Amino acid sequence: MKVKEKNTAAPESTLAASRGTQKLTVSGFLMKYNCIIIFIALFIVASCISPMFCTPTNIFTTLRQQVPYIIIGMSMLIIIITGGIDLGAASVAGVSSIVTAYAMINWGMSGGGIGTVGAVLLGVLMGAIFGAVNGFLIARLRMPAFIVTLATMTAGEGICYIITKGNTLMLDSKTEGYKELVGFSVNSIGPVPVAVIFAAVVVAIFFFLMKYTTFGRMVYAIGSNESAVQLAGINSKKYLFLVYLIGGILCGIAGVVITSRSGNASALTAGVDYPMTTIAGVVIGGASLAGGEGSVLLSVVGILIMAVIGNIMNLVNVASYPQMVVKAAVIILAVLLKSVTSKKHH
Amino acid sequence: MSDYEYEVEMHHICKSFSGVKALQDAEFCVRHGEIHALMGENGAGKSTLIRCLSGVGPADSGEIKLKGKPVHIANPKDGILNGISVIYQEFALVQHLTVAENILLDDFRDGKPIINWSQMRAKAKQCLEDLGFGHINVNTVVRDLSVAYQQVVEICKALIRNASVLVLDEPTAVMTTKEVEQLFVLINRLRDKGVSIVYVSHRLDEIFRISDRITVLKDGQYVGTVNTKEIDRNQLVAMMIGRDMATFFPPRTPDIGEVVFKAEHIKSGMAVKDISFEVREGEVLGLSGLVGAGRTEAVRAILGVDKLEGGTVTLRGEQIHLRSTKDAYAHGIGFLPEDRKNQGVLLRRPIYQNITLSCQKKIAPFGWIFKSKETPIVDKYVKEVTIKTASVNNDVDSLSGGNQQKVAIAKILATDSKIVFLDEPTRGVDVGAKVEIFKIINELVAKRYAVVMISSEMAEIIGMCDRAVVIREGRSVGELQRDELSEMNIIQYAMGVKEQ
Numbered sequence: 031m032k033v034k035e036k037n038t039a040a041p042e043s044t045l046a047a048s049r050g051t052q053k054l055t056v057s058g059f060l061m062k063y064n065c066i067i068i069f070i071a072l073f074i075v076a077s078c079i080s081p082m083f084c085t086p087t088n089i090f091t092t093l094r095q096q097v098p099y100i101i102i103g104m105s106m107l108i109i110i111i112t113g114g115i116d117l118g119a120a121s122v123a124g125v126s127s128i129v130t131a132y133a134m135i136n137w138g139m140s141g142g143g144i145g146t147v148g149a150v151l152l153g154v155l156m157g158a159i160f161g162a163v164n165g166f167l168i169a170r171l172r173m174p175a176f177i178v179t180l181a182t183m184t185a186g187e188g189i190c191y192i193i194t195k196g197n198t199l200m201l202d203s204k205t206e207g208y209k210e211l212v213g214f215s216v217n218s219i220g221p222v223p224v225a226v227i228f229a230a231v232v233v234a235i236f237f238f239l240m241k242y243t244t245f246g247r248m249v250y251a252i253g254s255n256e257s258a259v260q261l262a263g264i265n266s267k268k269y270l271f272l273v274y275l276i277g278g279i280l281c282g283i284a285g286v287v288i289t290s291r292s293g294n295a296s297a298l299t300a301g302v303d304y305p306m307t308t309i310a311g312v313v314i315g316g317a318s319l320a321g322g323e324g325s326v327l328l329s330v331v332g333i334l335i336m337a338v339i340g341n342i343m344n345l346v347n348v349a350s351y352p353q354m355v356v357k358a359a360v361i362i363l364a365v366l367l368k369s370v371t372s373k374k375h376h
Numbered sequence: 377m378s379d380y381e382y383e384v385e386m387h388h389i390c391k392s393f394s395g396v397k398a399l400q401d402a403e404f405c406v407r408h409g410e411i412h413a414l415m416g417e418n419g420a421g422k423s424t425l426i427r428c429l430s431g432v433g434p435a436d437s438g439e440i441k442l443k444g445k446p447v448h449i450a451n452p453k454d455g456i457l458n459g460i461s462v463i464y465q466e467f468a469l470v471q472h473l474t475v476a477e478n479i480l481l482d483d484f485r486d487g488k489p490i491i492n493w494s495q496m497r498a499k500a501k502q503c504l505e506d507l508g509f510g511h512i513n514v515n516t517v518v519r520d521l522s523v524a525y526q527q528v529v530e531i532c533k534a535l536i537r538n539a540s541v542l543v544l545d546e547p548t549a550v551m552t553t554k555e556v557e558q559l560f561v562l563i564n565r566l567r568d569k570g571v572s573i574v575y576v577s578h579r580l581d582e583i584f585r586i587s588d589r590i591t592v593l594k595d596g597q598y599v600g601t602v603n604t605k606e607i608d609r610n611q612l613v614a615m616m617i618g619r620d621m622a623t624f625f626p627p628r629t630p631d632i633g634e635v636v637f638k639a640e641h642i643k644s645g646m647a648v649k650d651i652s653f654e655v656r657e658g659e660v661l662g663l664s665g666l667v668g669a670g671r672t673e674a675v676r677a678i679l680g681v682d683k684l685e686g687g688t689v690t691l692r693g694e695q696i697h698l699r700s701t702k703d704a705y706a707h708g709i710g711f712l713p714e715d716r717k718n719q720g721v722l723l724r725r726p727i728y729q730n731i732t733l734s735c736q737k738k739i740a741p742f743g744w745i746f747k748s749k750e751t752p753i754v755d756k757y758v759k760e761v762t763i764k765t766a767s768v769n770n771d772v773d774s775l776s777g778g779n780q781q782k783v784a785i786a787k788i789l790a791t792d793s794k795i796v797f798l799d800e801p802t803r804g805v806d807v808g809a810k811v812e813i814f815k816i817i818n819e820l821v822a823k824r825y826a827v828v829m830i831s832s833e834m835a836e837i838i839g840m841c842d843r844a845v846v847i848r849e850g851r852s853v854g855e856l857q858r859d860e861l862s863e864m865n866i867i868q869y870a871m872g873v874k875e876q
Contacts, residue, residue: 244736244743246730254722261681261713261720262734263705322724339650 064367065314065331072338077096080345086221094215094291096337097283098123099231099307100330104236105277105284106308111240111253112273113321114168114175117305119281122160124300126153126285128190130250130293131199134207142206145149149207152287160186161278162271169270176247183305185198190297198296201289215291249273249285251331253321281331303357307336313368331339336360379832380444383408384429384460384541384573386777386822389438391424396426398676399435403598404591406541409570411563412586413577413604417616417867418667418832419598422576431455432463451594461534467526469518469533476514479532479584496574498580503532507562528562535571542566543574548582549668555795556870560586578666580609580871592616596763617834617863626811628818630858632842636692636826637709637795643686644677649850652687655795655826660817661832662841662861664863665870670850671830672714675797679704679711691795711822712784714800714830716777720784722775727765728754730772730783735790757786761816778809797819799830814840 045337060067077084102119109116130153134140139149160182167178215225240246248269253258259266284304289295312334317324339360344352386404390397400420406412416422416838427433429440433450440447440747442458449455457461469478481501485491499590501513509528518526527547534542544563550554563573563586575587583590583606592599592615600616614773638654645876647670655661664673678683678689690697691707698704700713713719723728731754732739754768761782765775781801788796798817802810817827817840832835837844838861846854846869854869868874 242745244740244745247733247736247745251725251729251733255718255725258713258719258722259733261701261702261711262736263711263791264736265700265702371727 038236059323063328065316065335068314069331069338070334072335072342072374076135076338076342076345078192078372079342082345083331083342088345090221090226091202091220093229094223094227095335096286097225098313099304099333099337100229101232101280101284102304103281103308103311103329103333104232104326106305106328107312107315107317107324108249109175109277110309110312110317110319111249111321111324112270112321113256114270114273115309115319116164116179116274116277116281117176118160118164118179118181118186119277119284119308120302121183121190121279121300121306122157123282123288123304124190124284124295124297124302125160125186125193126156126282127200127289127295128193128285128288128297129156130155130286131201131212131218132193134201135199136203140202140207142210145209146210150211150286153286154279157278157280157282157285158275160162160281161275164278165271165274168274169267177194183300187297189301190300194297198294200294202294205251207322211286212289212293215287225291228287232283233326233330236355240326245269246270251321253323254323256312257284271356289333303354306361307357308333310357310364311336313361314364316368318368319365332364342366379871380537382406382441383400383443384574385444386429386443386553387436387439387441388442389425389428389822391428391433391435397596399596402438402593403601404429405601406572406574407589408572409424409567410588411573411575413566413575413583413595415577415590415591415612416593416599417834419595420616420713421664423545423836424591424596426462426545426595427575429455429541430460430543452615454649456537456539457858459538459540460543461537461539461541462545463527463547464545465549467530469526469530471519474515475504478518479536479750481533481748482537485487498534499536500695503536504528505533507532508565509562522555524558525553527551527559529652531562539571539574541574543576545699546576546668547627548576548577548579556582568676578871579611580873583612584609592838595839606774609705613771613867613871613873614650615862617867618856626815626818628821630657630658630672630821630842631826637689638676639674639678639687639826640690640754641687642674642677642684642689644673644682644684646836647850648671650676650687651845651847651850653828653845655828655850657824657826659842660829660840661762662819662837662844663828664834664837664844665832665847665865669830669847669870673850675799675828675830675846679709679797681711693763705791705793706853708791708793708795710734710791710798712798712801713787714803716781716784721772721780721787722773723780726769727758727763727772727775727783728768731757731768731786731790734787735792738790753790757790760819761786762812776806776809776813778805780803781809781813782816785813789820793799795826795828797828797830800832801829802831802833802836811833833859833867837861848872 065261082088102123104115130149133149133152134146139145156195166177167173168175217224221226248264252266252269256266288299312320312324312329314332314335315325315328317329336357339357340353343356382405384406389402391399398875399485401420404425404427414422428435431452431454440449447458476497479495482497504510504512505530512525513529518529521669528694533711547559577583587604589601589603591601594616595680633656635654635656640652642648642651651674653661665671673682677684680700680703688778689698696707702712732750739753758768763779763782772783801813820827829840841861842858844856844861845852846866848870854874856865
């Protein structure tokens, strides 16, 4: 029995093991949780480089910035586990961010209470529509996820510019709606920002969803071998559709969070590095782009690794363009590491 | 003519796969310019022998002589350099390139830095004309050609490589009658040109029409070589059968009830033309026939995996139409697919998740999986089918082939389906596991399950089934009761000597 081999595959399912003995060797542990070790190492290095790094202010500010990444990351994770990909996450988040702001500004939904809730739901609905379209094309019509989401990426960005006409939609800071929405991102419970708690709740929900529900089982199963799942008497198309629908809803929620963070919305959101960074985070967290593998908690760690790298570079004043090159290098390294370790297994 | 008697001589060829002897002391000699048929049952070792000759799967021991000289063929390139070309059922043609490009695929530049298109086309055209197929346009894209013409292109490609021995593996399997005629004309022409042709086929009609001599293999051993003119069908069939019946089939007292499942005049695609069978409670029905006869395809169509184009399916007296395996399971019909690794199990998922894959409703009533419901089910079936593993949390790919197959069977049993289709349940498992799988089947029928078993091993059909339906070329051609089950009877139906 090669224990090493077992451990890299879907950490959550092995964590879920309540029965049977599964020996964990040191090298097996390192391979399974290498991203945690990388994260701790990075954290220590960052603390040494800049005294600013390990302060509550910096940490919570960074975490707050990461909220949309983490929410989109959950979407990316479930899609990648099925063996798909979502290149359009930023565009979808952008549309939802803009629609929320637009509704509040132009449709009088900024009065707080029900109206603002309506604007938020409208934003999330945009995400759901994109998700449903993706799901229909990918699960039903069997089109490749890469092409479909490449198309939704472009369409979404176009819609962003159509609605905003290239301007930034500023929410009126005097309205109740503004206070409620922006309060979500600004307010804290103790030292912890509300938005960060919200992200933690989303992560917790997905942790349980992937580990304890039929839906989670089927997502992993479809990613390992869809035809076997179909022959086992399961409507795999339904689950695949749901994955993209839920993914779209998550991008929609992320869009609303983006609006609430700054109190405005612009088409530039569609060009933010959400897909790139979340794909990297999910892969650093052990997911395989071939599907069937991936972990909720380790994906969060992966996304935070990307965040810490960005944060260090900010603290030591690396300009933003070189930062992009460094991040790209990290992604290449992560995928390389993944392919090297999985080659050993097969 | 020449100072050697045989174009190809293969002596004492042995080859085993992980301990199983596929070829034992096999002999095969082909004369210059003859059509030599190679025959044998499923698994007799025909393909293995061809692979030894072509270098795709070199022999473990033995001697190969070409034109009287010993040669060493260690890989496919050696085979081609020695003038041996094998044309498999799945053509090695590049579907979206033209005829000319395919024929000259090995060296379309002719050693020059750029392609001389007109020269390439002329060469290809010349080659086609030599074979009497000058009317095939060399600029046609291969995928637009009929199967027979694709075969012609494949043969041209072999001749450009100066093939002196041409092996055709089941060349007519997917051809229409007219296409077969065209192929035969071509094969005869090639023989007249002095090419030695090895013709591997199950179809007796064709063998008797076209071949000069026949070599028969059985269980990896050489039975004999005969002149086609000096033998009749029954003698040939007798040469192919008669192996020692393995005695490892566990005994069972049949207690057979009412008909529970009936499929009539099933039609689907090219492979399934008219297949009918019925299965009773407490019975094991065998679907026998040669590989490619359409058994798997028929079951797939019945269960809604592939499109059912005709025929009726009746479950306990009620006509049903299954649209998917989900539908089948909902009706209490389970299916073990043929290809274990790609269809039967999820290799990279834990054993327990594989077992409960199809019975999620039982363990997760609201979509939330209860360990307290899942664990007993997993434990029960691990015990029932005796899956040998350190932990059910291990991935399925950590198991042996036999245990993987038991996981796939456990998955079906966990759904409580009482009608079970098993497609080649013992393929790729060792003898010990085979016996265990047979025991599981016996336990099922004892519990009043109805089992339909597809198997290409005749011994298995004879040893395990209460009744068998023989399928040939997409039609059910015969039904054999328990006391009629013999290799002779099965093979006579399977090869078209007899028909009901």
